[in-house]
Amino acid sequence: MSRALVTGGAGFLGSNLVEYLTNRGLEVIVLDDLTTGSMENLRHVRRDRMRVVNIDVRKTGAILEYFQDVDVVFHLAALAGVKLATRSPLRTLDNNIQTTRSVLEACSSAGVERLVFASSSEVYGETSTCPMNENVPLSPISSYGVSKITGEFYCMAFQKKYGIRVSIVRYFNVYGPRQSAKMKSWVVPAFISNVIEKRPLIVHGQGDQTRDFTYIDDAVKGTYLVGTRSYGHGEIFNIGTGIETSVLDLARLILSVTRSSNPIIHTRPRRFHISRRCADISKARSELGYSPSISLRNGVKRTYEFFRKSYHGKMSRQ
Ligand code: NAD
Numbered sequence: 001m002s003r004a005l006v007t008g009g010a011g012f013l014g015s016n017l018v019e020y021l022t023n024r025g026l027e028v029i030v031l032d033d034l035t036t037g038s039m040e041n042l043r044h045v046r047r048d049r050m051r052v053v054n055i056d057v058r059k060t061g062a063i064l065e066y067f068q069d070v071d072v073v074f075h076l077a078a079l080a081g082v083k084l085a086t087r088s089p090l091r092t093l094d095n096n097i098q099t100t101r102s103v104l105e106a107c108s109s110a111g112v113e114r115l116v117f118a119s120s121s122e123v124y125g126e127t128s129t130c131p132m133n134e135n136v137p138l139s140p141i142s143s144y145g146v147s148k149i150t151g152e153f154y155c156m157a158f159q160k161k162y163g164i165r166v167s168i169v170r171y172f173n174v175y176g177p178r179q180s181a182k183m184k185s186w187v188v189p190a191f192i193s194n195v196i197e198k199r200p201l202i203v204h205g206q207g208d209q210t211r212d213f214t215y216i217d218d219a220v221k222g223t224y225l226v227g228t229r230s231y232g233h234g235e236i237f238n239i240g241t242g243i244e245t246s247v248l249d250l251a252r253l254i255l256s257v258t259r260s261s262n263p264i265i266h267t268r269p270r271r272f273h274i275s276r277r278c279a280d281i282s283k284a285r286s287e288l289g290y291s292p293s294i295s296l297r298n299g300v301k302r303t304y305e306f307f308r309k310s311y312h313g314k315m316s317r318q
Pocket of ligand 1: 007008009010011012013014031032033034035036037038055056057058075076077078079080081095099118119120121170171172173174175180
């Protein structure tokens with residue numbers, strides 16, 4: 001395997017994946033319209049192994065040429081996260097479903113054999129099973145979750161019709177350096193930026209809702225393992241840690257790691273409230289050899305260091 005294409009490669013997960021792939025000697029084409037991603041995210045990547053194209057992936061005719069002679073496509077382009085989807089539900093549905101359809105069409109026209117689709121734990125919605133394996137019934141409640149489940153179905157349909165080997169990765173709350181703290185869409189960077197800016201940490205409801213927080217390096221390794229495994233297709237893998245942490249405990253951990261005493265303020269519960277979420281990762285462990293290795297404490301430390309440095313860098317440039 002020598003050539004990969006990453007849609008959404010200028011985003012948080014995508015740019016970390018591109019860096020990982022190029023460091024392993026792959027040539028990578030990035031397709032990204034920079035809606036939420038940025039070229040700054042790709043600053044560390046070797047230029048001789050990467051080509052970046054600023055393009056809206058929904059334009060099937062225009063993206064097709066980049067899919068020629070590609071061994072594997074990682075499709076990550078999306079408007080990501082429930083918060084963004086709550087503000088713009090139709091835009092999220094349209095963008096995420098159309099990008100997936102367009103990428104599948106380009107893969108089948110160009111004869112790409114392998115595709116990894118970035119789905120989300122949002123497809124599980126509120127379920128009584130926790131930790132959840134890949135076979136529990138799906139009941140997404142946000143338009144973001146609906147866009148992801150629709151993408152999964154499109155993948156399955158194209159696989160049956162055109163024989164593309166599709167694998168689906170359901171990520172659980174990935175966090176780490178380069179994640180955007182803008183719009184407070186993601187809880188880890190939102191808490192960390194509040195610590196740095198000496199503001200209170202805002203917790204929705206009691207904070208007893210749980211999530212499975214996955215450090216970016218583990219998520220990237222899991223994605224790579226899915227994209228490069230030599231057998232199987234049509235498989236779905238949870239990529240998480242299998243450890244359930246409440247949002248209130250996360251807030252306290254961040255205060256402890258950063259030795260801060262910012263107050264924690266409770267506000268009303270979020271509109272699309274999910275009480276518990278944690279991945280059963282036994283399938284990824286046994287079939288991929290996936291083994292998350294970064295503890296939440298260590299991941300938070302690394303993320304805090306990244307945010308602190310970029311924040312002070314920005315301040316000193318002003
Ligand atoms: P991100 O916003 O940082 O990255 C998404 C990228 O897609 C951005 O660079 C954006 O500019 C690009 N993009 C969006 N629409 C596009 C379009 N029409 N054409 C071209 N580029 C487009 O988000 P992320 O956190 O890196 O998420 C990456 C993928 O992983 C997404 O598919 C997301 O749904 C999925 N995911 C992420 C998480 C997480 O915890 N971060 C959890 C579950 C699933």
